[in-house]
Amino acid sequence: MRRSPWATLVVLALAQFMVVLDVTIVNVALPEMQVDLGFGPDDLQWVISAYTLAFGGFLLLGGRLGDLLGRRAVFGSGLVLFTAASLAGGLATSQWFLIAARGVQGFGGALMSAAALSILTVTYAAGRERNIALGIWGGLAGLGGTLGVVAGGVLVDAAGWEWVFFVNVPIGVALLALTPSTVADSRVQTTGPRSFDVGGSALGTGAVLAIIYGVIRSEPLGWGSGEVIGSLVAGAVLLVAFVVVESRSAAPLVPLRLFRSRSLSRSTLVLALNGGAFLAMFFLSAIFLQQGKGLSALETGLQFLPMGVAAIAGAMLASQLLPLLGTRPIQVVSALLAVGGLLLLTQASADGSYATELLPGFVLYGAGIMGVGVPAQISALSDVGHADAGAASGIINTGYQVGGALGLAVISSLATAATTSSLADGAAPIDALVEGYQRGLLLTAALGAAVLVLAAMSRQLRPTAEDVAELAVAA
Structure with missing residues (x-):
């Protein structure tokens, strides 16, 4: 069957749009979920973390499965899991059922996203055609993150928090129906063993889950609690086991030799810190705007919108300036903008003006x-050979998510501790919430x-315009 490559792009780009949309659309629904399902302040962040952890933890495995089992089959399997978990999330009546559904969503999203990028790479010839396809794919993904907060607000206010999950179901079903006729199957031809390194994926994800659980439980139980210590020790043991397994595997999920590249190691750490700052800022601000300032979900989404627009503008401007100025000055100036925006946000108060206390911080942070x-x-990717580019891209994407x-x-956890301490000292609930928000943003x-x-x-690098178009979007 002859398939239109642009029809393929539409299906894959819409799938990625849905995956990214689900990262931000849920944030504005968190306060209603907290009330309806009885989430405590320490547990609420699992609604976000379960998704990002599963997504990051299985992204590399998803790429490997697609290469060996067939990219269309893995893409379709991920789409089925994501759609079914979205339906389950909307039907959830308990907090742990919702968290489990979010985890399955993240796993499905990892399979879908990894396979989609591989399909794009083999469908379009290197050069202008592939750059256009990757640009559209990445652009729609970025748009999904920006529109998510507004769409979430509309759905929560009009129909309830359940619809931030239900909205995925008709889209997922439509994409499943279109996939066989629009997406060609492909896989890597190999005569060797088809190794998936499921053990490495499970150990790595389990290690991070155990460490995060220990950190979260430290707030109500204290760092000296047996449960907290046991969880952190278990995480450390699993992490060591992960390194041992990867170092001995014939087909490792994470080729450890790639970390000999200083550029890859440092950039992965930068992206991990960037991811931590972004998710924390988004989570804290969504709670602050609705519970501290009394805004509706839609009003909250609209207040985030300038940050999304600034982020798109920042990405476009950085891409244009990189061939002229190089990587280091762009990164330094952008990091200064991001820190400045966060420091401005720490000054926000419950009765302050959006235009003076929040808008400048959101815009600066988004651009930065x-x-x-x-x-x-x-x-x-500057020191990575072409044969290892896919594995290196998976490492930095996983680093960002984890x-x-x-x-x-x-x-x-530390912001919640500040709020709890402030309440214990006799502060009013809103004042205590603001105290926690400001501490978290600091x-x-x-x-x-x-x-x-x-x-x-x-390192100072001066990539060509083609390098920026192909590498930045593909990564």
């Missing part, structure tokens, strides 16, 4: 975070400051 991310992706989940866990700014230091230490 993308200006950091684009050159970091370019730098990460770093986001870890950063969110640490910062939200810690988020500290992550941004670490990014700034790493950016100043990075």
Whole structure:
């Protein structure tokens, strides 16, 4: 069957749009979920973390499965899981059922996203055609993140928080119906063993889950609690086991030799810190705007919109300036913008003006975070050979997702501790909430400051326009 490559692009881009949309659309629904399902302040962040952890933890495995089992089959399987988990999430009547559904959503999203990028790579010839396809694919993904907060607000206010999940179901069903006729199957031809390194994926994801659980439980139980210590020790043991398994595997999920590249290691850390800062800022601000300032879900989404527009503009400007100025100055200036935006947000109060206390911080942060991310992706792949480009791209994407989940866990736990302490000292609930928000944003700014230091230490590269178009979007 002869398939139109542009019909293929529509299906794959819409799938990626849906995956990215689900990262941000849920944020504005968190306060209603908290009330309806009885989430405590410490548990609520699992609605975000379960998704990002599963997505990051299985992204590399998804790419490997697609290469060996067939990319269309893995893409379709991920789409089925994502759609079914979306339906289950909307029907959830308990917090742990919802968290489990979010985890399955993340797993499905990882399979879908990894396979989709591989399909795009083999469908379009290297050069202008592939760059256009990757640009549209990445652009729709970025648009999904921006529109998610507004769409979430509309759905929550009009129909309830359940619809931030139900909205995926008709889209997923339509894409499933279109996939056989629009997406050609492909796989890597190999005569060797078809190894998937499921053990490595399970160990890596389990290690991060155990560490995050220990961090979250430290707030109500204290760092000396047996449960907290046991969870952190288990995470450390699993992490060591993961390194051992990967070092001995014939087909490792994460080729450890790639970390000999300083550029890849440093850029992965930058993107992990960037992910932690972004998810923490988004989570804390969504709670603050609705519970501290009394805004509706739609009003909250609209207040985030300028940040999304600034992020798109920042990414476009960084891409244009990289061939002229190089990676280091773009990254340093962008990190300064991001830290400045976060510091401005720490000054927000419950009765303050949006135009003076929040809008400038949102705009600066949105422009800055993308200006950091684009050159970091370019730098990460600068020392990596063509044969390892896919594995390196998977590493930095995984670093961003896992770093986001870890950063969110640490910062939200410490922000909750600040709110609890303030309440214990006799502060009014709103004042205590603002205290926790400001403390959390100050810690988020500290992550941004670490990014700034790493950016100043990075190599200066001056990529060509074609390098920026192909590498930044593909990463």
